[in-house]
Amino acid sequence: MKQAAIPRLPEVQFSDEGRIRHLHLDSIWIQGSMDQRDPVRLVHEYVQRMMAWLLFVEPDCVPQRRAMQLGLGAGSLTKFCVKMLRMPTTVIELNPGVLHACRGWFHLPEAGPLLEIVLADAEQEIGNPKWWGMVDALQVDLYDHEAAAPVLDSVAFYAACRRLLTEAGCMTVNLFGRRASFQHSVARMAEAFGAQALWRFKATREGNTVVMAFNGGPGDAHPGVMLRDRAARLALGARAEEIESRWGLPARKWLKGLEPVFEAAAPKG
Template identity: 60%
Template sequence: MRAGANATARRRIGPQTLPEVTLSEDGEVRFLHLGTEWIQGSMIIDAPFDIELDYVQRMMAWLLFVEPDTVSKRRALQLGLGSAALTKFHFKALRMHTTAIEINPQVLAACRGWFKLPDDGPRLRVVLADAGQEIRNPAYTGNIDALQVDLYDHEAAAPVLDSPDFYADCRSVLTDEGVMTVNLFGRDASYERSLQSISAAFGADAVWAFKPTREGNTIVLAQRTAQRPTRMQLLARAEEIQSRWGLPAVKWLRIFKPVD
């Protein structure tokens, strides 16, 4: 979760105030909560490595900008573990080297105990750390192809880290073909302010966005190096993503476009 405004955010979610993790189920789906009714992640109990929520599926839109045959050779990084849906999908379905950064040890324990997150190994690692500090670790610089940012406090009110400086740190970890996807959801969040911060760090010509989900999640995508594939190129890529990995990528194209 991350300088100036980010320092205040880190104090708000420091170790002494980390919320308690709770679980709920509806029979088919298990949900992760952080001490409130707000859903922080989910898992289909009989398909634990699938991605259940629409907005989490949209976090995978970085696949539209890389050759599918190269995916397993790439590296993914998640800031915020949630219910580990993204971490598991990158590791299991995409066969990628995957790292997640999570500040709350209870979340990690819940993911290992209740959400089928595998143990750390040669291709999988979970780091218990403040993501705003850990992302500045030189080990990540220029090495990440797919970065997902989903950093919310227990009230799901606004992104915990949302400044131009933070997004510049995010850009610095990406390879030339690297892509960041961010979940911008919150009752108190300003989408336009967040979008301006992302554009300031990446350049407006490198930023794409989905329409909001019914629940209000807006996924924004930013490229380290701006590229604008044609509609036909995107469609061909989306069809292959859908065929290989079962993600609804063709539908994405109706609700996904450059912001500039």
């Protein structure tokens, strides 16, 4: 019996641009970056926006929540969750070369009480029931080596992602690429989460659009309800200020920039 061919994984390289170090996968396209003078700082605006779920979590409770990243990249989100938020974090990465590069070139800590690293195909791994209902913050950033389109972008994939989330969990997704279609991607997410569960930021100058998909939450505490209600949205301003004070993230800017993906989810009145 012939064994199935093992797909070739791209080789990993890095380049330095002043104090900023970039990760590449067999191409010129940047898969992640690090400030060599401040390795935990989130360099790119879109990566900062991937943390916007913090608006809907009491800051003192963050270390009791669990984060999961699908795709390690340069390890930026993983380092921030572990080192700054002190949050139990699992990362699923297919390419062992990316893991070795992050440890050698991007200051990724070794696995320990707060960090679990799983070398596996994300699509297969999230089908493991041990993860279901366990994740409060799911961060999805899965691209091919040319950063052309999301590797996983089906209704079935987004439904599997939702199954990972706790009742009040949130998925943040980076949508970027020359062949990617934003409308097709969010339509698939809407089928898995519901249209009113989806919120977005406008694209960054580099073309990255971060979408947030909320699983649920009790009554008025549902993030989508809070964002649609003007009074509740104003009340989130105090939390945004605390996020900025504690972790140096531009949370007040997030709150101003979040908008519904579909107009039916817009605030009324």
